[in-house]
Amino acid sequence: MSKKCKIIVYSIAASIIALIVLGLVKLIFFSGIFWPMISLKGDETMKWQIHEAWKEPGYEAQFRFQDHPEAVDVSTTLNVDRFGTYEIRYCYEGKHCKVRTVEVVDEKAPFITLEGDSEIRIFENETWQEPGYLAVDDHDKDISDQVKVKGEVDTDKIGTYKLSYVVEDQSGNKASAMRYVEVCEDPTRMKLHYQFDEYDNTMEEWWIHKSEDHKRNTAAKDRDFLAQYDAYYIGEDEKVIYLTFDEGGNNETYIKEIVDVLNAHDVQATFFFTLNYVRDHPDFMRELLNEGHLIANHTYHHYDMPLLAQEETIDRFVSEITEFEKTYMQVTGKKTEKIFRFPKGAMSERSLKIMQALGYRTYFWSHAFYDYGPTISKQEALTSMMEHYHNGAIYLLHPSNKGNYLAIADFIEAMQEEGYRFGLVNEIGSGN
Template structure:
């Protein structure tokens, strides 16, 4: 080996020896082997959210490869419930280390809205603030400090936004929005009375029962009915329209019937009075959620011919528009303009007036005496099956158990026969 190579080798060996010696010294002097070792675990400076729990990471205390953490004396003035800078001092064998703990507030207040969001109100109504709360973990109740930007103009229909914001003493800010829709008020609709030339004789709807499942004849011709946007049959197709009238009977199986319809994914039409819609708001929303359609069955279930005159025309209109408004308050969307006269009692004048309010009126091509609560399942099922026909509009009342008990089997049989079910709002009335 040349002299130069030997120099390189010796130099390399020397460097390795020096590094190895340095490592050994570090292990002995800085690992607590030859001298006591006291060092922090975790960060030297820590931040803690005020009023939140704080876990001290502690220290390492070692000597002769033994752990002496339990012998360390700890002095702390940390108050996690008060913002500030605190010190934790650790002492052991004449050694001292310190940790700085900063208790800070970086959490924004909790700002919550009361009432509905989104909120729908009617045109020209006064906006009523439903309220809000603002609570901060450190500053407490800040509800009185909430700032509100409100640009709602109830005189103009449209969508508006109310912005709520609050800031705590340490500058943390929260904000939330309430969406407000100003909707047209159905009760603003009026009729200018000029209907004396139309016959106001009340006639209850009747029909000839279907034989051999043929389409049947009603009390008035389809051509006359269509003149007033009214019908009693759907198109000549394998489709059946189930309709249920409900005004708030003491005994009703309407919710059980709805469960059966939902099980079969069948959509039906429910003609309901205003008070029923108002008193059963959760159920109404559930019906709409499942795709059923709610029709207008008036406010008080009056004979509408008694209101079809110049002195009571406003009451006539209110029977319909107040029901529509209540539906909109409950569901949050406009009610479909489909109507059924209470007890099927109508006149040419009332049909004209309802039509001028923009509604389609629906009678029926099949019904039976199902008002009694003791109608049996067998009786209900027999009449439902015996008289089905293309485009049939069935009028049923949920006040008897028979309709409920027969519904599942009836739907199953009709589906096997290739029939489908639909809601009456899809019927096109051809004039």
């Protein structure tokens, strides 16, 4: 071996020996054999959110192969309510110390809460009034007065407007929120050009031949006649039943109890309301929509609509419909789905045509009974429901009847055992 190679080999060997010796030195002197060794859990340099309670990451202390955490004294001037850089000292019996550095900072963004909904519908030519907002920061507290609102709402122009809410705290942390305001055409401003004299205005009250042996039945008008006016009294020939309830604000009603039963069975129904009921029960209206039920138009005053289907009263006819639409939107913030039922089933060909011109689909029924009598029992209600069910049946029920309320759960369960599902009437004639 050459001299040069020997030198290289000796150098490598020396380096290895040095590393071994250094490792032994560290093991001896830093393993707590000759003096205590303190080791910190977590990072030795940390950032901590201002005002957040300090949570000690922990530490360990060893001396002569024994754990002695109780011998460690922890001291600090840390103030989590004040910005700054602080030290935490961990000392074994007052000496042999370890230091952790903690910087108190503000890295948490403030929080913006919008008053009112994030999506709002208002009518054209109304005055836009900002519902308000609240901005809160962990350090700066209420900073609502520092929120900047970008965007404008022009109520003279129909459209959707975006409002942006931005706030920044003293540490430069930002938060934002968005609101969309849709300016809608006021339905009550609608004028319908009268051109309906060619349509018969003879008033008829809806009637049905009750189903026998669960066969599909006939009624006051046949399906083909009704279909040309987007009107229906029965669904398709399949195992589906449509529960509908007419409610005009009776003094006694079991509607909320009925809805509880429907919700418990995960069944949705269609509710035909007059304006006063929608106006007077806003929270209930929103609950119905949240549960997937359908709220439909039953006019403002529950009039016999053919009496208004004249040139001189056409504005009143339209108002009966559009006033409901406006109230519905004010209460729910949503546009009305244009589904209609004539009060008492009183209709004429002309009134059907006018409703079609207003963009509505009209729904009658294929089963009903004298359920608005106050003494109808659960058994009477259930018997009528069970004896006359048929494919595509639209049931007219009144929530003022306690018998309906008591019978509805049994009826739902019996129909589901027969393989029927329950639907909303808007699927009839929808084209889907």
